[in-house]
Amino acid sequence: xxxxxVGVPQGSVLGPLLFSAYTSPLSTIAKSHQVFxxxxxxxxxxYVTLSPINYSNExxxxxxxLSSRHLWFCEKGIALNPSKSDAILFGTAxxxxxxxxxxxxxxxxxxxxxxxxxxxxxxxxxxxxxxGPHIKAISKSCFYHIRSxxxxxxxxxxxxxxxxxxxxxxxxxxYANSILFGCPQKHISxxxxxxxxxxxxxxxxxxxxxxxxxxxxxxxxxxxEWRIRFKLATSTYKTLHTGHPP
Numbered sequence: 001x002x003x004x005x006v007g008v009p010q011g012s013v014l015g016p017l018l019f020s021a022y023t024s025p026l027s028t029i030a031k032s033h034q035v036f037x038x039x040x041x042x043x044x045x046x047y048v049t050l051s052p053i054n055y056s057n058e059x060x061x062x063x064x065x066l067s068s069r070h071l072w073f074c075e076k077g078i079a080l081n082p083s084k085s086d087a088i089l090f091g092t093a094x095x096x097x098x099x100x101x102x103x104x105x106x107x108x109x110x111x112x113x114x115x116x117x118x119x120x121x122x123x124x125x126x127x128x129x130x131x132g133p134h135i136k137a138i139s140k141s142c143f144y145h146i147r148s149x150x151x152x153x154x155x156x157x158x159x160x161x162x163x164x165x166x167x168x169x170x171x172x173x174x175y176a177n178s179i180l181f182g183c184p185q186k187h188i189s190x191x192x193x194x195x196x197x198x199x200x201x202x203x204x205x206x207x208x209x210x211x212x213x214x215x216x217x218x219x220x221x222x223x224x225e226w227r228i229r230f231k232l233a234t235s236t237y238k239t240l241h242t243g244h245p246p
Contacts, residue, residue: 006077016041022076029072033065040121050089052098063106070108082110088118093128123176131180135187142169142194150201161202162219169198173224178231191224 008015019042030037030046038045046065048058073080087105089096104113117126117133124134145168153161173191180187196212199205203215216223222230239245 023078026069026072029068030065033061033068035062035065043121045120050091050099050102052095055099055102059102059105066105066107080108082107082112085112086115086118087112088115088125089127090125090129091127096127121176123179131183131187135180135183135190138172139190139194142172143197145169145172146194146197146201149198153201153204158202165198165202169194170221174227174231177224177228178235181228181232188225188228195221195224 008018023039023042026044027037027039036047038047046062048062050058070080085107087107089099089102091099102114104111106112117124119125124137125131126133149164149168156164173195180191195216199212199215199219199221202219205215213223
């Protein structure tokens with residue numbers, strides 16, 4: 001047994017609660033600089049609104065907030081890793097072009113270049129919010145698992161195959177899919193091809209001999225567009241009847 005005088009062992013039950021309590025003052029620092037903050041465990045996002053005329057001052061405010069947070073980390077014995085930090089500008093293509101002089105932001109004396117995409121809690125966001133890179137990442141991941149799943153499908157019965165398919169691919173298609181509402185049809189169609197391929201593997205049907213809509217009906221799977229609508233409907237119902245999320 002080893003004594004631990006500082007910190008909490010990784011994987012402990014109280015770890016997340018103690019970490020949240022320990023880092024709660026960080027929100028006060030953001031508010032004092034009039035910077036917006038979102039935080040989930042140790043994943044934190046800071047963001048400001050940049051005006052097309054006076055954006056340099058807002059950027060200075062953000063960097064001042066980052067400096068204050070870095071100082072707080074140093075005082076509390078926590079390391080801020082600039083190499084794991086990302087920065088991005090969101091806006092229309094025309095607006096981003098007018099701000100082409102903005103190329104980086106400073107974090108803990110390290111210069112972080114603005115990226116074209118950024119990943120937040122498993123969602124890949126691009127600078128003009130087309131969600132194209134996110135769709136591409138989902139499709140690539142799902143097809144990788146579908147190809148592996150096809151190799152072991154003959155050794156499973158249908159109920160087991162459905163369970164494995166849901167764990168490997170369907171969960172990825174459904175994760176945070178409410179943000180895809182209103183996306184261009186080409187993106188939805190790309191995800192629909194993934195679901196169709198998954199359904200054919202589960203039902204052991206060849207591509208040229210199967211009708212995807214019929215396979216989805218047999219599996220009781222909603223098409224991608226309606227899965228998105230269903231997620232929004234259930235979230236709205238829970239919010240109206242339980243008050244959560246507020």
